[in-house]
Amino acid sequence: MNKPLRRVAIFCGLLILALLVRDNWLQYVRADELNSSDFNRRVLIERYAHARGDIIVDGKPITGSAKTSGSDFAYKRTYVDGPMWAPVTGYASQAFDATQIEKIEDGILTGNDDQLFFDRTLAMFTGEKKKGGDVITTLSGAAQKAAFDGLGKKKGAVAAIDPKTGKILALASTPSYDPSSFAGNSDKDGEAWTKLNEDKDQPKLNRALRETYPPGSTFKVVTAAAALEHGVVSGVDDKTDSPDPYVMPGTTTKLPNEGNIPCKNATLRVALQFSCNTVFGKLGVDVGADNMLETAKKFGFNAEQFVPVRANASIFPEKINQSQTALSSIGQFDTRATPLQMAMVAAAIANDGKLMKPYMIDQLRAPSLDQLSQTDPEELSRPLTQEHAQMLQQMMETVVKEGTGTKAQIEGATVGGKTGTAQHGENNSKNPYAWFISYAKTPDGGSPVAVAVVVEDSDASRDDISGGGLAAPIARDVMKAVLDSKK
């Protein structure tokens, strides 16, 4: 009976071997996948098992952690000025996962990131409680407050960038929400969450990064840049060959100007100062759809931006005919832009044609206060030459000095800007969006801030809505806050 016995022994060995192989497959090969699976509650438990690291602005945390009981989560996220900072921080909720910085830098904030391996090992020996690392942002508290207060009860968004580095200084969106209100997992948190999701005003929408609006006349600076870059116009003060009204090629539709303004054969400077639709519509056609698209792309259109929170792609339409090009070139038709995108446009011009990649995380810091990583400014592209950028600066400064943007003037600083009043809705039926993009330079020639402001569906009656009237004062306050804080 020994021969079959030996075979049975081999069979039993194979059974054990199969178990060993399966175990390796599960615990070695598939370990990472299972460990981070959406079904795995351990991910959430671990996220809230320790006091989370903080998100820091101007050296002060804008987040915190509070001990909770009654569930398997030990800590709950708290927020300082939650609604104001929500578009920056995102939220981390025991019940509803996390978004934006809270999600992207979850590893650092929970202390589980591989970069913190050494700290964890050290803490194991010293017996210290596990702590998360900190995320130090590039934001400016003063600028954010100016932006948030400026928007007030109005619906809209503000994005402010340091043109020289690409650092994001303010990112506001209204109406906003308080991430603290659903950070736990009680019934109350659930109700707050449901209420937010059902709110028609979409408070959870990050309008500065995720909503695209027709940019309206603010897009004319891009058209002007394209015209200069592609040699259609050579000087700011050269007369353009543009009729008033302008009949769009291939149609009998007249492209009108708003009000009675001197646009016939106007120079670029005058056209921008008065925001002439005829001039920029024709310029767009003269530059051509492909060249317009090329310049728009260089400014960052048609690509998602990661700051590192994802910003939706702004759009300059592809494959369009001449009349559509004319409309697109004045920021209508299918042209759409996020506030961040328009701030990038202003920043590229203010930075003499060099567009820096926008970012809002400056440093990651270990619980031991060691710096883990530092984001270095990075050039994204050069949408226009220094010479042309300076021409555009002159034009934009004219707009603020004696054009539609006079409300953005700041004493002791050079401000350049462009207003926009974007039509929207069927046949322009809804209240238009009020836009303002601008930059401010200190007298020493530096350019510390570029801002884009959009105000949608304002309570103001239709006739009062204009970029210059509604959005420009907000932009001025944000720029002033940045300039003052640099002093």
Place this chain on the structure above:
Amino acid sequence: MSVVTNTTTIGAIEAPSRRNTELAMLAFAVAIPIFAYLNVGLAINGKVPTGMLGYGLGIGLLAGIAHLVVRKFAPYADPLLLPLATLLNGLGLVVIWRLDQSPKLIRLSKLAYGAFSPDAPKQLLYSAIGIALFLAVLILLKDHRILQRYTYISMAVALILLILPAFFPAVNGAKIWISLGPFTIQPGEFAKIIIAIFFSGYLMVKRDALALASRRFMGLYLPRGRDLGPILAVWAMSILILVFETDLGTSLLFFGVFIVMLYVATERTSWIVFGLLMSAAGAVGVATFEPHVQGRVNAWLDPFGCYKTDKTGACQQIGDALLSFGSGGTLGTGLGQGHSDLIGFAANSDFVLSTVGEEFGLAGTMAFLLLYGLIVERGVRTALAARDPFGKLLAIGLSGAFAIQVFVVAGGVMGLIPLTGMTLPFVAYGGSSVLANWVLIGILIRISDTARRPAPAPAPSPDAEMTQVVRP
């Protein structure tokens, strides 16, 4: 003649008894769980657990008594079996105690039953009874061949044990319990041993008829119809268990053990072919109309596909088990620091291996599996060494049953095969299981003692004297 250095358990004349080896191994088998116990206490409460001394003394005392009895009543027994069983039982206790500390399981228990009582003290009591039974086997069963006398009685007992649960209400979808007042017994655990005794006795008598009286057909030896009887009976019984008690594991176990023993007894491969064909036919047949089995199979095929929608909880169970294995990774989270309590129901019984997987990691789980592998290996060696066919068959039957049970449980929890409700020997919480497995080890030790016992020295042959060359 005293230069026997072979390391097999096959007894040579004057083979070393290896009792001291066993004692040294036992010391390890007691020390490791004590350290594990300390580890859990430190990890969960941050201090040395208060029961440390009592626990250590208790398990040490049990192991010590067991050793002394083996030394006295089975001096030539295999030295590894007792330490392996002790180590597994001790670690099982630690894991159960660790799960007793889980606030989540305490809360769940209070929700379900209104109260919570820790399982580890009960398991310690069961272990003590188990070891007592183990000792009783060694003391009372002087020779395993005595069991041969009870061939047909054991058949009757096994049938009763297997059929009884069908008359008791199903618990969590499977009818594998008998409730006697406050006690619930899983008769399948005991039936596993008793049926191995029956098969050994029956096959020892019938093996020649089964092996030789057959017709050759297409390269296979077809057994005669009358010899096919018992095989069909066992097949039918395992199907009946599957149908009426929806107990996939037990039916697989019995049929598997029977096939293994038939093969060993008759040395005919054709029995394996028949066995596999019949079990496949039975399994497919039952799976097509039994929803409980279907649910298990679906959960096995795609555990996360139905994780959130499944109402029976089958998907969630296997999904949670897989997640805890994955979360353990290579080295595990460390005892007391995992979240295997997320499995909730049955965390310390059917799913106890997930806690091992999560907290001991890949390294620890492989060690556990190898410990089981070693027990099986020592069992098969005992079968090889046994000198009588009954002992060979019984030893291979018991170790085969042990191996299949470990494979079915561990494979089920790890998603290798559909999940079945069986207990991991020695580690899982449950009185029946611990008791039965200690008896199983006791019988194996008895057989190995007989097998390794030195043969009585041959009587001096007078003829040998006569033929000696006498030098002048």
